[in-house]
Amino acid sequence: MMQPVFNRKHLLGIRELEVGEINHLLDTAETFRDVSRREIKKVPALRGRTVINLFFEPSTRTRTSFEIAAKRLSADAVNISVANSSVSKGETLLDTARNLEAMAPDCIVIRHSMAGAPQHLAKICSAPIVNAGDGAHEHPTQALLDALTIREHKKHIKGLNVAIIGDILHSRVARSNIYLLTKLGAKVRIAGPGTLVPAEFAELVEQGVRLEQRIEDAVTGVDVIMILRLQRERQDTAFFPSMREYAVHYGLHPEHLALAHPEAIVMHPGPINRGIEISSEIADGSRSLILDQVSNGVAVRMAVLYLLAGGGRSEVEEVIGPKSNGKRKHRETRG
Amino acid sequence: MKLLIANGYLIDPSLGINGGRDVLIVDGRVADVLERNDSRPQDAEVFDATGLIVAPGFIDLHVHLREPGQEYKETIATGAAAAVAGGWTSVCAMPNTDPINDNPAVTRFVIEQGEEAQLANVFPIGAITKQSAGKELAEMGEMKKAGIVAVSDDGQPVPSAGMMRRAMEYARGFNLPVVDHCQEHSLSAGGVMHEGRWSMILGLKGMPAAAEEADALRDCVLAKLTKARVHLAHISTRGALEAVRRAKELGLRVTCEVAPHHWTLTDQAVEEYDTNTKMNPPLRSPDHVGALLEGLRDGTIDAIATDHAPHHQDEKALEFDQAPFGIIGLETAVGLAFDLVHQGVIDLVRLVQLCSTNPAQIFSLAGRGSLRRDAWGDVTILDPELDWTFEASRSRSKSRNTPFDKRRFTGGPVATIVAGKTVYVHPKLKEITAGKRAELAQRR
DSSP, X not given: OOOOSOOOXXXXXXXXXXXXXXXHHHHHHHHHHHHHTSSSOOOOTTTTOEEEEEESSOOSHHHHHHHHHHHHTTOEEEEEEOOOXXXXXXXXXXXXXXXXXXXXXXXEEEEESSTTHHHHHHHHOSSOEEEEEETTXXXXXXXXXXXXXXXXXXXXXXXXXXXXXXXXXXXHHHHHHHHHHHHTTOEEEEEOOTTTSOGGGGGSSTTOOEEESSHHHHHTTOSEEEEOOOOGGGOSSOSSSOHHHHHHHHSBOHHHHXXXXXXXXXXXXXXXXXXXXXXXXXXXSTTBXXXXXXXXXXXXXXXXXXXXXXXXXXXXXHHHOOOOHHHHHHHHHHO | XXXXXXXXXXXXXXXXXXXXXXXXXXXXXXXXXXXTTSOOOTTSEEEEOTTOEEEEOEEEEEEOOOTTTOTTXXXXXXXXXXXXXXXXXXXXXXXXXXXXSOSHHHHHHHHHHHHHHTSSEEEEEEOSBGGGOSSSBOOHHHHHHHTOOEEEOTTSOOOOHHHHHHHHHHHHHTTOOEXXXXXXXXXXXXXXXXXXXXXXXHTOOEEOHHHHXXXXXXXXXXXXXXXXXXXXXXOOSHHHHHHHHHHHHTTOOEEEEEOHHHHHOOGGGGGGOOGGGOXXXXXXXXXXXXXXXXXXXXXXXXXXXXXXXXXXXXXHTSOTTTSOSOOOOTTTHHHHHHHHHHTTSSOHHHHHIIIIIHHHHHTTOTTOSOOSTTSBOOEEEEEEEEEEEOOGGGOSSSOOOOTTTTOEEEEEXXXXXXXXXXXXXXXXXXXHHHHHHHHHHHHO
């Protein structure tokens, strides 16, 4: 039996992961994608296991995605949404964690508005922790589902040019993607208003990140365009004069697409602000993979939950049943 | 009462002494500094300082003792106990208590609590403005009469340059140094760590070095305008240091201090989101740390101060964004200063200047920072070879918030004497000095 390539206890971020671990996560996710395409979308992989979705920040998409992922693995999923008041005078995170821990969950998925909250939890909990987004820090499953989507359409990530456009400063999606894409050999450029694209990002990773002032320069010749959601709720002061000006200067329009590689794909972590960071023609157009990202999100989260909450018990194949040749072949080529 | 500190190696920059001397303290004051072959008084109690360094008592210009109001974090008595265990004979208490020390009643309370504890000398610092709100001047004259040694709105720095100007002009009339925590709020608001590569990686809101540098420059410009005595607290940036260097070249009455964590750690220490790496000013990038080491070496930095800031463990157990700023520092500062000596950044004479001679001058503490005749019998006794490990759980402070738990040190305080009274001795002092004597005998 092959040694498992992912034996971390938690998934807190992409920055600390090895290339082998990322590939293993993606390969596993690819295998699980198959399950969602069946009539009976359920495998017994995590039967009898409990997954808690602890959401301190409002989220429909990510929470639903984790919930569906857990249920398709036959785990019992419990959702806890804690009213999001940043200065919550109630129970501390520490006490919440201790109480949940006493109920013996097999995995805790946490979304929090403050960077480092999952790390905080990981220090005190014996259950595996999955970071479902913490402040402006990381959103590892988003980066993984983005990579899975790119791999699906471009077959590889190495050598690709990727432009990430928008509010880089406050974006955990940008950070996790920069780590993941550069680790897998892509070249990343970022662009947005000067107030939201800090110079320090140029040296965020060893490989370097190219900073562009203008969206036109950022998208020229790229294979992938990632548009970030403009998160007004995360901005404590005004970083640009108006939504209108943002839409004109930093929104993605069809003429930008013409500058990119002819087969360039467009991605967005959602939910989209139509007509602001992305025009509807592009969002609904043939280059847009926004809905593929959502589908892949379930597969990635199944893989993460499986590897953290129940992995190692048996080979993926044993729990999900016979599979198509294509996927099997892909796994073998990665050896 | 006579105490003879015998056989030690005296370092007192104020006297230009750096050699073997005995110090005689009578009734709390220095009666004499004796050469080895001078005749010793027969009726004095003898403290054997063989192989140890004897220095004028160390003075910490910057501590938060939390009393009145936040006694669950620290009291003046526990803070003073931590001070003497760390080798400090005097501490200067910042006014951001509850109520704030912006009036003589609070000043007198702090002094009384300090006297009652009978450990370190506690010198209160008064607020610059009422409630440290930055709007109206506090009663500096009345507080000075009650015993404050400086004024500061530390923690809530005076935001308006106009207000700061008035404060400097007014404080000058009472010869009070104005101590500023340099921070331009509009640049640093909401920040929880140094703004730089690490704040970007960690997704935490940063405080740019420019926030400190802009305010340090402002204060130096105002020092020129007002001719006031201005002391910049815990500077942490290259720019602030350069501002001070320039002010000194211009002959302005500007001084500054640095806190041990700022030369010891960098912003990378925040990587694991340990709230014991959250302080204000924040841990900076290596370039700034390098500038501080240069300032320690070349004399631009006048003093080492701890910014001892105790917090309850429940407060520090919050998310990084939510946890309060600050760490305790009284018991680790001297150990961290010895690191500078071992690294060749400073020598022992400079260490004593930074911890005693200069602080006494900066706050005009009469009879402190020197062992000249009639000065107070405040003495810090150090063993430069002491191999020790700091255990936060055994701290004399009420709080445990330190990034230096379990850190190993070479060199540290072994006894602290305040007005001739030994208020702290290292639990193994007898063995330590016995070892030193044996070593010396063998060498002879």
